Amino acid sequence: MTTVDSTVRTTALTDTSSSAAKKTDTLGRDQFLKILLTQLQNQDPTNPIDDREFVTQLATFSSLEQQMNMNESISQLNKVMSTFVAHQDPFTTYVGWIGKEVVGKQDDKEISGTVKSVKNIDNEYFLYLEDGTKISPWDVTTVGEKS
Structure with a gap:
């Protein structure tokens, strides 16, 4: 299995160096699948991959996929x-x-004083303090x- 490991490392290094335009240092789903397929193609027929090891790798891939989907959802x-906050009416802030x-x-x-009310006069906001200011x-x- 030493041959497979070195082949996988070589493939991984080749893939990351050829995609120098990418800015990520993380292993993406496509690279993970390429490594897994390379490992399967180059396995020793007399000593195939252990079922548990293969299942572990698939579980890792599934976990990676879920994390990537979650990251995308959080980003969205x-x-x-950010858009909501940027377009929030200032009146809401001033009422607070x-x-x-x-x-x-x-x-x-x-x-200085305590804000009693907020008014919008000709699209300009004003705060009225308790003393009338x-x-x-x-x-x-x-x-x-x-205080």
Whole structure:
């Protein structure tokens, strides 16, 4: 079986070096199948692969396939969530500030207070503090829990 192992290593090295354009260092499903087929084709007829070893290799392949599918699903979910967050209405964020303490600068004066409400006036958002002060969210530097 030493001959098969060296053949498999040579095949694996040849496959990865010929695909230098690929950026991954991981063993993909196609490479795994090529190695498995090479191993089967080059096995010693007088000493074939042990059934348990073959089943272990197939289980490894199945596990690899499931992990790759899960990685792809997580990647797609990440893209969807990133798109959602990028297109989220800022009003939702500002409403989350109601009841929170904000600190900001307006006309070179520091303003602080608890957000009482949020209003959209002509597509521009404003925070109204408990003392009646109106401040643009763009002027807010800190948002925190009410002290």
